[in-house]
Each structure stands twice: as C-alpha cells, then as structure tokens.
Amino acid sequence: MSALKNKRVKSIALSLAIFSQLGIISHAAGVYGVERIQGENIYETSAMLSEHFGEYDTAILVNLDNTNADGLSASGLSGAANAPIFAIKKDSIPYDVSRKVNSRNIKKVYIIGGENAISKKAIDGLYYGQEIIRLYGDDRIQTSYKVAEEINNISGVNKVFYANAWKGEADTMSIASVSARDKAPIIQTNGQDVPFTENIESYVIGGNIAMSQNIVNKTQSERLGGIDRFETNKIIIKKFYPNANKFFITKAYDLKDAMITAPIANKLNTPVVLTHYGSDKSILKDATNIKAVGNVTYQIVEEAHEASRGVITKPIYTTFNSGGYLIGRDLDPGEYLLTANKNDLGYYCVRNGNSSSSDILDNGFANPNTYITVEKGQYLELQGCTAKVARFNPLPANQTTVKDGTYIVGKDIKSGEYKLQPKSGKIAYWSISRSSDAKDIYKLLANGLFDNTAYITVQDGEYLELKDVTQAIKIK
Known part of the structure; x- marks a missing residue:
C-alpha cells in the first residue's frame, strides 16, 4: 500500500475515533454529534475542505502564517471564480495543497498578496502550466480594491460589503460565506471613510466602534453589527441564513479556519458560526448538522x-493565577477578565516574545479589574491578579450607578451619560477605549483626570475604566 493510501486509512480511522469520542447519541432535538474537518495543520485542513467543494478548475492561494490580511477579501473572488481557498507558506506550497493545485484539472491560480506574502519561489511550485494571476496592493485596503476589480471582470458586482481592515477581521469572516455565495466583494476600509460610493446594494459590517456612521451615510448602506464579534456573527446569520439548520463552527479568535471554510460554506449554503468558550451559541438551537473546522477544542x-438541544452555555469558572502563559498553548486566544488579588495592584503584561527585551504590546494594572484580548503566539504575564474567560453580567433594569472598575458598555453597564464623583481627597481618572485588544495601539478614545465632578458619555461596545471614583451616576 502506498504512503498516500496509508495516510488515507489513518484519516478515516481518526475520523471514526473522533466520532466515538464525541458520543454520537440520539436526542429528541439537536444534532447526534459534531463532525470534524481537521488536518494536522492549516494547509492540510484547507486541502481537506476542498474535497467538499465539488468540481473546480481554479484555485486561490493565500499565506496565513503570520496574518489574515491578504486573505480578507478572497471570499468574494472564491464565489465569482468558483475556486476554493488554499493556505500555503511564503516560500513553498505544502504537500497536501500541492497535490490539489498541481493537477491537470487546474487551469488558473490566483495569488492574493505581493511577494512579501507569497514569493516567486512558492509560485515556482506550480508546475503544470497554470495561468497565474497575482492580486495585491500597497496594503490590505488596496488589495481589496484589486480583488473587487477582478470580481467585477468575472461576474459583475451588484452588492458590496464594507468592513474595517484592521479592527474588523472577525466581522469580515462573519460575512465571508455570504460574500462568496453572492459573488460580492468585501471592501476593506479605515473605518472612517471610503473614497467612493456605489449605487448598489451595500452593507456596513460592524458596530459603531469599528465602522463610523459616516460610511453608512455616504454609501447608503445597511449596518449589520453588534457589540462584539459574536453578536455581529449572529446578526449576519439571521439576516442571510434565516432558515439555517446546518452550520460550520470555527474558533472566534483564530480566524484562519473561518477564512478557508467560506468557499465550502458557500457551496453548501451553510453559515459559519464563530465560537469560543462560553460564547452565545443559541443560533445553533435545533441544528441538524454541525461541522467543526480546524482546532476547535473539545469543550467548545x-x-x-x-x-443544538437548546441548552444555554454555562459560565466557565476556571481561574488562572499569577504566572507566565503562552497563548495558544497555556491559554486559548480570546478575551479575559483580570481581577487584582486583595490588597494588590494586579499587574499584567502582554509581549510578542517571552524575554524582557521582547516588544511589549500592552501592560497595566488590574485594580480592581480590567479586560484584555490576547492572540495565539503572544505571552501573557500576570502578577498579583487572576484571569478568567471574560463573562458578562445581565444588565439590571434599575441600574443607575457603578463604582471603580472596567466595564464593557452594553454588557456590564448601560450606554448613556454618567456623572462622575471622585473619592474624597483623590484625583480620579476615567478612560474610554474601543477594544481590549493588546495589539491595538489606537484603542484609547478619550480619558481624563478630575478632582471635582466630571461628565462622560459612553456607547455600546466601548470599554469604560474608572479609578478612585466613589460613584458614577447614569443621568441620561
């Protein structure tokens, strides 16, 4: 038996073992079990997904090793060109992908990104005379324009989606399968403005923090956005898949799997649900089929x-104490609530590497608490504080005051105008941020010191931090 056949037998055996582990048992409602499509890495997973695509003579190649940037707009092209998306390396095409794209059936290959993303050396790995078309711009915004032009050349454009190129990656992945299905380009923006308008059906993807009302007004678009990636994902699914009972699920904070799933989700007219520990999964109620793509953990x-059986996700109470953590190995990517230990300031630091000389992405104090969002490959250091997967309290109907702490507006506290009173003899501090993302250097929207009275207005999705505030009273 050949090595390839041996690998195939191993794959089948692995699938059977996974189904056995998940317990395919009968329920009155919901799925019998969750299937998996998972290779040993992102390259093999993308090759495995292509087997669900059907016939195709075109392929799209993206490099997802360090960033999702170049692939953010590829889904619309996938629909227009009838092409699956394959993940490759900068300088090579991994074996599992090579045996798919180096086929006499493949006539055309799209390369998304410049040579810094996918080098000529990698393209040399295409050896069957395929037509090669490289689409790229100076940045991810310009690349999205080039992809949109190609979609228009192939099938014409009668619908467009606008997203934030740097703060809307999760939003882009939520709309990706719709983009592929409707052959509609995803135009990346800076979140504040676009240099053009189109008199066609258009949607702005993301809430007010990611995408300004100016873009909505200028493009006469319908906004599809919630407080966070999970709510936006749910809004999109309800809008474009109102009767869905079959779903793909992928990780919400490692979006590579969602990107390569979009073409197959299009073919099967099946939405992709972004999931995390304890995230709202109510959209899956009464599902008849769920497929998990990539390294979705057993707990998720x-x-x-x-x-799928209507059970509401229970909070996760696991507490991570002071120490150092590698995200993706010791802790999963995602948003965490940090709480200072009693009589401690509670220091945290997020780095690109594990040494003191590594780039610091974010640091500060967690007294009494704060939120941070960390990604795979980052290092998190905790001193005098604990971390839990972020949970949110239901908003009390009669809530009018809050004290020191960090709050997510619309989840922990209500939006509106607040009157702030400092503690006696203290200079108090407030800040409003647009995210808890450690790598977002522009997340701070406004802040201030005061020793008397201050007034602030906060909107849903913003993060409000209060220090030495005796009370913040909601007045509007």
Whole structure:
C-alpha cells in the first residue's frame, strides 16, 4: 500500500475515533454529534475542505502564517471564480495543497498578496502550466480594491460589503460565506471613510466602534453589527441564513479556519458560526448538522452540541493565577477578565516574545479589574491578579450607578451619560477605549483626570475604566 493510501486509512480511522469520542447519541432535538474537518495543520485542513467543494478548475492561494490580511477579501473572488481557498507558506506550497493545485484539472491560480506574502519561489511550485494571476496592493485596503476589480471582470458586482481592515477581521469572516455565495466583494476600509460610493446594494459590517456612521451615510448602506464579534456573527446569520439548520463552527479568535471554510460554506449554503468558550451559541438551537473546522477544542464542540438541544452555555469558572502563559498553548486566544488579588495592584503584561527585551504590546494594572484580548503566539504575564474567560453580567433594569472598575458598555453597564464623583481627597481618572485588544495601539478614545465632578458619555461596545471614583451616576 502506498504512503498516500496509508495516510488515507489513518484519516478515516481518526475520523471514526473522533466520532466515538464525541458520543454520537440520539436526542429528541439537536444534532447526534459534531463532525470534524481537521488536518494536522492549516494547509492540510484547507486541502481537506476542498474535497467538499465539488468540481473546480481554479484555485486561490493565500499565506496565513503570520496574518489574515491578504486573505480578507478572497471570499468574494472564491464565489465569482468558483475556486476554493488554499493556505500555503511564503516560500513553498505544502504537500497536501500541492497535490490539489498541481493537477491537470487546474487551469488558473490566483495569488492574493505581493511577494512579501507569497514569493516567486512558492509560485515556482506550480508546475503544470497554470495561468497565474497575482492580486495585491500597497496594503490590505488596496488589495481589496484589486480583488473587487477582478470580481467585477468575472461576474459583475451588484452588492458590496464594507468592513474595517484592521479592527474588523472577525466581522469580515462573519460575512465571508455570504460574500462568496453572492459573488460580492468585501471592501476593506479605515473605518472612517471610503473614497467612493456605489449605487448598489451595500452593507456596513460592524458596530459603531469599528465602522463610523459616516460610511453608512455616504454609501447608503445597511449596518449589520453588534457589540462584539459574536453578536455581529449572529446578526449576519439571521439576516442571510434565516432558515439555517446546518452550520460550520470555527474558533472566534483564530480566524484562519473561518477564512478557508467560506468557499465550502458557500457551496453548501451553510453559515459559519464563530465560537469560543462560553460564547452565545443559541443560533445553533435545533441544528441538524454541525461541522467543526480546524482546532476547535473539545469543550467548545460540546457546548455547540448542547446548544443544538437548546441548552444555554454555562459560565466557565476556571481561574488562572499569577504566572507566565503562552497563548495558544497555556491559554486559548480570546478575551479575559483580570481581577487584582486583595490588597494588590494586579499587574499584567502582554509581549510578542517571552524575554524582557521582547516588544511589549500592552501592560497595566488590574485594580480592581480590567479586560484584555490576547492572540495565539503572544505571552501573557500576570502578577498579583487572576484571569478568567471574560463573562458578562445581565444588565439590571434599575441600574443607575457603578463604582471603580472596567466595564464593557452594553454588557456590564448601560450606554448613556454618567456623572462622575471622585473619592474624597483623590484625583480620579476615567478612560474610554474601543477594544481590549493588546495589539491595538489606537484603542484609547478619550480619558481624563478630575478632582471635582466630571461628565462622560459612553456607547455600546466601548470599554469604560474608572479609578478612585466613589460613584458614577447614569443621568441620561
């Protein structure tokens, strides 16, 4: 038996083992079990997904090793060109992908990104005389324009989606399968303005923090956005898949799997649900089929399984104490609530590497608490504080005051205008941020010191931090 056949037998055996582990048992409602499509890495997973695509003679190649940037706009092209998306390396095409794209059936290959993303050396790995078309610009915004032009050349454009190129990656992945299905380009923006308008059906993807009302007004678009990536994802699914009962699920804070799933989700007219520990999975209620793509953890799979039966996800109480953590190995990517230990300031630091000389992405104090969002490959250091997967309290109907702490507006506290009173003899501090993302150097929107009275207005999705404030009273 050949090595390839041996690998195939191993894959089938692995699938059977996974189904056995998940317990394919009968329920009155919901799925029997959650299937998996998962290779040993992102390259093999993208090759495995292509087997669900059907016939195709065109392929799209993106490099997802360090960033999702170049692939953010590829989904619309996938629909227009009838092409699956394959993940490759900068300088080579991994074997599992090579045996798919180096086929006499493949006549055309799109390369998304410049040579800094996919080098000529990698393209030399295409050896069957395929037509090669490279689409790229100076940045991810310009690249999205080039992709949109190609979509227009192939099939014409009668619908467009606008997203934030740097703060809307999750929003882009939520609309990606719709973009592929409708052959509609995703135009990346700076979140504040676009240099053109189109008199066609258009949607702005993301809330007010990511995408300004100016873009909505200028393009006469419908906004599809919630407080966070999960709510936006749910809004999009309800809008474009109102009767869905079959779903793909992928990780919400590692979006590579969602990107390569979009073409197949288009073919099967099946939405992609972004999931995380304890995230809202109610959209899966009464699902008849759920497929988990990529390294979705067993616990998230079980939550999805239970959600299909109408079970509400329970909070996760695991507490991570002071120490150093590698995100993706010791802790999963995502948003965490940090709480200072009693009589401690609670220091945290997020780095690109594990040494003191590594780039510091974010640091500060967690007294009494704060939120941070960390990504795979980052290092998190905790001193005098604990971390839990971020949870949110239901908003009390009669809530009018809050004290020191960090709050997510619309989840922990209500939006509106607040009157702030400092503690006696203290100079108090407030700040408003647009995210808790450690790598977002522009997340701070406004802040101030005061020793008497201050007034602030906060909107849903913003983060409000209060220090030495005796009370903040909601007045509007």
